[in-house]
Every structure is written in structure tokens, then in C-alpha cells.
Amino acid sequence: MPILGILGALLYFGCIFHAIKTGRINYWLLILVMLPGIGSVAYLLLEVLPAARDSRLARTTATRVVDTLDPDRRLRAHAANLETADTAENKRRLAEECVRRGQWDDAVGLYRSALVGPLASDPALLIGLSRALFGRGDFQDSLDALDALQRDNPGYQSREGHMLYARNLEMLGRTREAADEYRALIGYALGPEAQVRYGLMMKALGDRALAEEAFRDAVKTYGRQLSRLDPADRQWIAEAERHLA
Structure with missing residues (x-):
């Protein structure tokens, strides 16, 4: 067995023994059994080496391990x-x-x-x-x-509140009012969502010219920044392009 394997096994069983001996069996024993590698490292950092308790890396490692086992x-x-x-x-x-x-x-x-x-x-x-x-x-x-x-x-003032207001109007079938709210959000809300939603509302109201103008403006404004947009905003650009096709 390679030396690293021997050391890893010693660390693993040593941590289990330490957890049982010191009564740390609530989460740690489960973590050590199911995730022997990273679990042993996290246990060593947080329980065996007191100086590492305040380490940001140690806290992050332990949190990720526990969240994996107990979401x-x-x-x-x-x-x-x-x-x-x-x-x-x-x-x-x-x-x-x-x-x-x-x-x-x-x-x-x-x-x-x-x-x-x-x-x-x-x-x-x-x-x-x-x-x-x-x-x-x-x-x-x-x-x-x-x-x-x-x-x-x-x-x-709240961008989220304003967007929620417009979306509620849309879901309640108050299309014209929703369109007005989405139009007011253009340039105020971050990203292309408001502009594309405005285009969708105008299309639903039968004004295809204004709808296409809104879609084109969204693509023109944000289309060149796709790599910097988050996934949700990229989906809104794709939606605008689909309606322009």
C-alpha cells in the first residue's frame, strides 16, 4: 500500500476513534463514515487542531460537508x-x-x-x-x-417591488396596466427583463410594431454583453430574438 494510502487510513481511523472517545458523534461520525476523505480533513481542522477553528477555509469546508449530508x-x-x-x-x-x-x-x-x-x-x-x-x-x-x-x-422606491407589481397585474389579466408598468421599468430595472416583458404585453395587445421595437431595443442594448449577463438575463435576450425571428 502506498505511503499516502497508509497515512490516509491512519487519519481516517484516528478521527473516528477520536470522535467516539470524545463524544463527538452527533454529525461527525456520520460525516466520517460517508465522506472519509474530506470528512477526515474537516474533522482534523475543526476538532483536533484548535488553532484552526477560526480558519475561514476550515469553516467553509465543514459547512459544505454538513450541507451535503444534511441539506x-x-x-x-x-x-x-x-x-x-x-x-x-x-x-x-x-x-x-x-x-x-x-x-x-x-x-x-x-x-x-x-x-x-x-x-x-x-x-x-x-x-x-x-x-x-x-x-x-x-x-x-x-x-x-x-x-x-x-x-x-x-x-x-424598490426595483423588486415595482417588478412584482407589474407581474401581478399581468397575472390578473390587467394587460394594459402591466404593459405601462413594464415600460416604466425600462432603464430603471436592471437587465432586459422589463423591456422584453413590455414587448410581450404589447404583442398580446395586438401592437406588433411596438412589440418588435421593444424586442430589438433589448437585443441591441444587451445582446453584445451576453458573456457578462447572468443566465436569467440571457434567457430574456433569447426570448426577444425568438419573437424577432
């Missing part, structure tokens, strides 16, 4: 925080995690429970609630949350 760990951690400190900030963080996972009902409940007292008109919470309601398919309620935001926070 719901972060959500449970947020839930634990919520149980021990029932604050609006904890609720917001947990709600954002629920939105990321598509757990719309949980997100809506958390946002609503945070929107009380002095935070009843908090812009970030209202936008989060609108986002969760939109994801759940409650487009009118999502629109109502944004109307409350505008009513209680005059002058507040």
Missing part, C-alpha cells in the same frame, strides 16, 4: 433561532429561507406574524410578503401588499 440543516437552524428569540428579524430570515425552498405557506405566515406593531408597514417585510404571496399564486393579495407599501411609505 435541511440551515432551515432547522433558523427554526431554532425563531424558538429561542421570537423577533421580526428571525422571522424574516426564516421566511426568506422558506421562499428559497418554495415553501410559500410557511413564508406567508412568518411575514404576516412579523408585520405587527411598529413594523406593520415595514417595506422589506411587505415586499417579502408580496413575493411569497405571488409564489403561492395569490396575485391579488400580493398586489394588495404592495399597495399597502406605497400607501404607508410614500416615496419608497
Whole structure:
């Protein structure tokens, strides 16, 4: 057996022995058994070498290993925080995690429970609630949350809120109003999405000239920057080009 293999085996079994002897068997034993290579390194850095506990590389390695074996760990951690400190900030963080996972009902409940007292008109919470309601398919309620935001926070500006407003109007079949909102977003929102959505609305309204103009402008403005656009924006350019073909 090559010397590196011997050393690797010694490290592996040594870490297992150390974990059992010191009682570190909650996550570590599972990690060491299922991911012997990277698990041994992470255990050595975080548990055996105290000086490495604050190492950014060590923390990152351990986090990736644990997330691989237990993808719901972060959500449970947020839930634990919520149980021990029932604050609006904890609720917001947990709600954002629920939105990321598509757990719309949980997100809506958390946002609503945070929107009380002095935070009843908090812009970030209202936008989060609108986002969760939109994801759940409650487009009118999502629109109502944004109307409350505008009513209680005059002058507040948000690209995401404006885009959500336009998308709710579109989903509610209020095509002309949605088109006007998308047109107002052109140049204000980042990327080509608003311009292409405006073109799609004008095409749905039967104004092919304005629709094609919007598609061409989007391709002209962003088409030369494809390598610098994120995947979602590249898809919007592809959509514009498809309607111009």
C-alpha cells in the first residue's frame, strides 16, 4: 500500500476513534463514515487542531460537508433561532429561507406574524410578503401588499417591488396596466427583463410594431454583453430574438 494510502487510513481511523472517545458523534461520525476523505480533513481542522477553528477555509469546508449530508440543516437552524428569540428579524430570515425552498405557506405566515406593531408597514417585510404571496399564486393579495407599501411609505422606491407589481397585474389579466408598468421599468430595472416583458404585453395587445421595437431595443442594448449577463438575463435576450425571428 502506498505511503499516502497508509497515512490516509491512519487519519481516517484516528478521527473516528477520536470522535467516539470524545463524544463527538452527533454529525461527525456520520460525516466520517460517508465522506472519509474530506470528512477526515474537516474533522482534523475543526476538532483536533484548535488553532484552526477560526480558519475561514476550515469553516467553509465543514459547512459544505454538513450541507451535503444534511441539506435541511440551515432551515432547522433558523427554526431554532425563531424558538429561542421570537423577533421580526428571525422571522424574516426564516421566511426568506422558506421562499428559497418554495415553501410559500410557511413564508406567508412568518411575514404576516412579523408585520405587527411598529413594523406593520415595514417595506422589506411587505415586499417579502408580496413575493411569497405571488409564489403561492395569490396575485391579488400580493398586489394588495404592495399597495399597502406605497400607501404607508410614500416615496419608497424598490426595483423588486415595482417588478412584482407589474407581474401581478399581468397575472390578473390587467394587460394594459402591466404593459405601462413594464415600460416604466425600462432603464430603471436592471437587465432586459422589463423591456422584453413590455414587448410581450404589447404583442398580446395586438401592437406588433411596438412589440418588435421593444424586442430589438433589448437585443441591441444587451445582446453584445451576453458573456457578462447572468443566465436569467440571457434567457430574456433569447426570448426577444425568438419573437424577432
